[in-house]
Amino acid sequence: MSLSPVEGAARAEMEPAADPVKPDEQGIVGRSPGQLAWARLRRDRTAMVSGVVLVLFVVLALAAPLIAKLYGVGPNEQFQQLLDGNGMPLGYVGGITGDHWFGLEPRLGRDIFIRMIYGMRTSLFIAFAAALVTTAIGVAAGILAGFLGGIVDTVISWITDVALALPFLIFALAVVPTVGLRFYGPREEVPPAFQVIVLIGIFAAFGWTSTARLVRGQVISLREREFVEAARASGAGLGHMLFRQLLPNLWAPILVAFSLAVPSYITGEAALSFLGIGILEPTADFGRMIFQSIPYLQTDPAYVFFPGVTIFILVLAFNLLGDALRDALDPKSSR
Amino acid sequence: MTRFLVRRLLTAVLTLFAVSVLSFLMFFGLPRDPVSGMCPKNCNAERLERVREELGLRDPLPEQYANYMKGIVTGRDLGSSQGGRCDAPCLGYSYVNSEAVTDTLTRVVPVTLSIVIPAAVLWLVLGVGLGMISALRRGTLLDRLAIGFSLAGASMQLYFVGAVLLLIFTYNLRITPTPSYTSIFDNPVKWASGLVLAWICLAFLFSAIYARLSRAQMLETLSEDFVRTARAKGVVKRKVYGRHALRAAITPIVTIAGLDVGSALGGTVITETTFGIQGLGRTAVDAVRAGDLPTIMATVLISAVFIVVANIVVDLLYAAIDPRVRLR
Secondary structure, three states, X not given: OOOOHHHHHHHHHHOOOOOOOOOOOOOOOOOOHHHHHHHHHHHOHHHHHHHHHHHHHHHHHHOHHHHHHHHOOOOOOEOHHHEOOOOOEOOOOXXXXXXXXXXXXXXXXXXXXXXXXXXXXXXXXXXXXXXXXXXXXXXXXXXXXXXXXXXXXXXXXXXXHHHHHOOHHHHHHHHHHHHHHHHOOOOOOOOHHHHHHHHHHHHHHHHHHHHHHHHHHHHHHHHOOHHHHHHHHOOOOHHHHXXXXXXXXXXXXXXXXXXXXXXXXXXXXXXXXXXXXXXXXXXXXXHHHHHHHHHHOOOOHHHHHHHHHHHHHHHHHHHHHHHHHHHHHOOOOOO | OHHHHHHHHHHHHHHHHHHHHHHHHHHHOOOOOHHHHHOOOOOOHHHHHHHHHHHOOOOOHHHHHHHHHHHHHHOEEOOHHHOOEEOOOOOOEEOOOOEXXXXXXXXXHHHHHHHHHHHHHHHHHHHHHHHHHHHHOOOOHHHHHHHHHXXXXXXXXXXXXHHHHHHHHHHHOOOOOOOOOOOOOXXXXXXXXXXXXXXXXXXXHHHHHHHHHHHHHHHHHHXXXXXXXXXXXXXXXXXXXXXXXXXXXXXXXHHHHHHHHHHHHOOOHHHHHHHOOOOHXXXXXXXXXXXXXXXXXXXXXHHHHHHHHHHHHHHHHHHHHOOOOOOO
């Protein structure tokens, strides 16, 4: 049952047009908002460049074991013979050679390039998973609060307020080690997969509030529109109203919120590592790598430079893409 | 108006209540023994028992909670090893710091205030100003520079920027002293010079976000009909931008600013750690590491208070800025 004209259009938005839209096409051709947005995005050079950069990062991260094989160095291999007596890498610029493209870590002598590739895998996985979970929870809570209103709205909004009032870092600091202790003894080693799940969980517990607020606001303004009324008049159930009538109209803000959430979790995970919680050694992790490198700012700047600049490019690309997406999906935008 | 305020205050109290219950359950209901962390180094079984007794950890949780809350409102008597009588906002006694938690807080809260308030003024003025200017001069070199600045700033890491600033200004150029806190009432110059790097660091990152946001808001407002109408009526450009457009554009920024300032006041953990300044955030982190329950509870509660108060202030500001918002 499709009463709303918006729905079909929005469905097209979910699956961007397969055939490229020619901007110069003569005559009047009907285009869905999704096709329009895609066309706008393709014309945006910044968006395309940052998109390509991101795809490159993701491919590098996914192909980490393959790259390790080709590169010939594993993430946990140590090259102590290439360090001097103080544990600093021999040679210039942090020990860059043909075998070690970005040099070696001081003290442990591990290869920085391959650790970055593996670290990116951990960080990107955590960030994407956390963004997915928080967006799902936020959308569900926001859509319910906005549509049902009344007591449901009051309760959900209040829970949002409470979650916003809790200091995230302090709670994370308290929860992460305790959860590890609860499932594994103090002597046991906590497996990396478990650490990852705990981190995603803590991000999910705190991160859903902003999406919920955003979606709630949007739903409140959509609630009184004719297509909702029409659906209600023809006897649509609650599930149909929420997910088939309202949700398709919300894809644009949700997509933007998602694309801006991912970089914030990348930096959030790095901040947690900075406080000493997060993914533990020897699993490679981007955030921890940066935090560990900072004491060497003066003695081995190359060690700080490579991970620092890479995370900057990664986050910048996400932010640029999020902005471009917002512009492309905004029907009012003139670009 | 009064009705709105009363209702708002009631929800605020309810929120704080939920926060306190939640954090109490979290920290006091933990599986590990809360005492072992709090005991001084030379701890024997007998002393551990006494500490447990004095903290009332044998009582059921609801009773412990009730006692804790009573302490905040009316004060309560603590055991002799905890300094005896503890006056009205009593937040308990920390064995780790060997002092009442209230004393710790009165020492560290001014530090965080000194970091956040000047930084917030700086980032709001800089961020909103930059955003407005680049919106009005859209497409010019200035606009592009401002966008570049804000995108770069929003993608950087606080501790990274902090470490670089420290290296350049403190260790290499020796312009600024090693970051430290001095009370503004003792020596304002030393106060400012000790914290200036932290201000710059926070302001740089936050102003970037605000510049982006206010530019987008201002651009949207400038394309609204009422701006065109005002211009068509012959109102001077400066007046239209300054009075009509700015007012409309700034409302969503106020919301976000309120939340940001509120949560920053609750402890700028990363900034304080980067610059080695002992404020509320550092204290909270240290307390969590040491398992110092009374201090953890107090820091969580006080940062929740900051956020809740900031939210109320935002609501009131809203009404002042936007006459359409009627507080019901």
